[in-house]
Amino acid sequence: MTRTRAQAATSLIPFVLVCLQLQIPTVALGPVLLTVQQETGLDGVAAGALTSIPVLCFAILTPVASRIVGAIGVTRALTAASLAVGLGVVLRSLGPVPTLFAGSVLLGSAVAVVNIAIPTLVTRRYRHRALLMNGIQTASTNIGSALSAAVSAPLVALLGWQLGLAIWSATSFLAAVVWWVSTRGERVAAAAAVVVTAAEEVAGDVVHDGVDGVVRDGVGRGGRTTASGPSALRLPIAWVLGLTFAMHGMCYFAMSSWLPTLLQERSGLTADAAGVCVSVFMALGIAGPLLLPVAMRVRGVSLALLMTVLTAGWLVCMVLLLTAPDLWLAALLVGGLAQGATFTMIVTFGVHVARDEHHSRGIQTVLQTVGFAGAALGPVLIGGVRDTTGSWTTALAVLVGVATALVALGLTASALLRAHDRALPVAEHA
Template sequence: MSTTHAPPGRAAAVAPALLVGAILLLALNLRGPIVAVSAVTEQVRADLGVDAATVGLLTSLPVLCFGLATPLASVWLDRLGLGRGVLVALAVLAAGVLLRSAGGFGVALAGTLLIGAAVTVGNVAVPVIVGRDLPERAGPVLGMYTAALNVGSMITLSATVPLAGATDWRLALAAWSGFVLVTGVVWWWATRTLPGTARTDGTHGPSPAGTWWRRPVTWGLTIAFAGQAFSYYGVTAWLPTLLADRLGMTAVAAGAGASVFQIAAIGGALGVPLLLRWCRTEWVPVAVVAAAWTPLPLGLLLAPEWWAVWCVLSGAAQGGGLTVIFTLVVRRARDLTENRRMSALVQGGGYAVASAGPFVLGAAYGATGGWTAPLLVVLGAIGVLLVAGVAAAWGARDLRGGQRGAVRRPGPGNPG
């Protein structure tokens, strides 16, 4: 007598692979819709009748949302569960992408806020989902996730310009809502079929509400991520201008040169999990990432003609920095509830600080008329990443013998 059910072993093997695929598709949507505007800034500015600084809100506001909306995103996921919470957020993201192209600047701003809020939910959810459903693969999966964030940005930037040329900027930006909907279908299928999803979808756990935020590791990782994110968004905003000023590049060449910094992040995102696996203590990968970040500000100060080398090294570091911090959150959280809360605080605090990065570097440039002060500011932020990150990771157990603070699953021998 036959049965239509797959063997238990096969179901367990297929569902994690499907979930990883859904996470990577989700990552492609967590930066692409935001950076797409930068590819058609001039068309948007001319059509909406606003200046360059005003249209810049369409790319800077989502980063501010990452910081301010993170507590609400954590509550949202607590109420709806991880699978349903992200699925609804993808629907909101698609609506925001469409709304942004539907009217004047006020409507575009409203759509942008929806995009920022929806992406914030995805930002918070991914480390929690990885810690819950893929704990033994946390490093590699978070590395692939970080790489997919950068790939999504590159795909969107490269495809939006020809789409706008064939149609207009509104249709070019709105077209990305279709990819969001495809991701939503895959996400629904992955979370629906994952073994144990219905039983463990809630993120409630036994962590006392008054203890998780008192842990030094929580604040150390928050401060470290603030240094990482501040450096990344500040450099991303001003690197093309810096290359044009210091090296006499054309705007097109400077933009292409700055893309090296973004592309190199893929190597760092995929390489850091290997480093985490090889090193016996967690602070070493943090120190390596911070050290690899320093060539960009120092190199552009002392030997700007080698800019491509500095962009490759520090680009890999910025991709690796995101991966190592998210991995430490997963490893140090004592249960699923603490994972969600730590992820929310680390990202909320870090992104709130990061939203000031472009402004602070621009103010330093305007006040001094040169790039020495802005680059020293970046170097200082990298120092914050180094000190806070190493302090948070200090004293870990031998990683090859077990992970300290790894997220624990409920079970007969582990009720928490």
């Protein structure tokens, strides 16, 4: 590795650490939920609500999170939110039931801020490498999920549930410190810009961008001219991407919650074998996003084509599970590669069509509010259908329907993306 590449890799460490923490607090609770129930006296409904709180926070509080990012800037937002995630994990681990729920709300709200801040950051710093950076984000998040899922139960067995869960706060506190230190130069530059801006405001030739500083003479920090145009709320592709995310999220969260039970009851696997299969499914969610930049180097491959292929992968996965239970391994291979990569593509589409980081934040707000609201329904819907009918056939048929809608929405988003690119001036394509 050359010195330049080594420096580039090192510069990614703060970004990776911030992304790594996103799902750790939520996933770490799952394997030890029964222990927490027994120690705190929670019933099944309350325990289920506890695990659902973070996703509900993503859906409900994303508009608020977007305003926070706009008010204090991406750099400060990521630092503060990472600290808040860590504090939420600690609060959740104190023991009393009220702090269990209060901590879950705090960490869920903080992660909602990070979810908005990261695509905004990618738009500003890495716009021409958005697919790679969004892939690194998804892969890092999935690594954190896999790590916490594997280690959480042994930690709780060794340390007790309170300390065993609280120890995960270290990942968020570390991310906050490393990120804050790594962005010192940016904060110093921003402080200097305030002094210059004070003089320029007297002349009346400066406007604020509402994100992380100022825009002088209509030119943003990255040298991009801030263009006028419809807001994110009036952009059809933002809503289509939100619905695409909702269908993808329903498939993903349903599989995450019910896959072990499904494989045991429908395909005849043992509990241990089903657990290994779930680990493989999650691990493929790490590989899929990182393969996307490689695929884009192939002649004729475009973002629109990849979106179509990946959403079709979800459909193939669900159809195989419904019609050919013995082909569960093929279903998991296809679905595993699709699940992480599809999320990466959805976020990248949002970055691609954004005029600037302010517009990107608006698009991500629409996308994630709609997406997480739909995603939260996945486990409840499939579990309810399974309990009502007493078999997996109808539940899987519902997922086939959801995946079919996902393909249709993916095709629509791809068509809108192509129309967007055709409408751009030639200079914007360069």
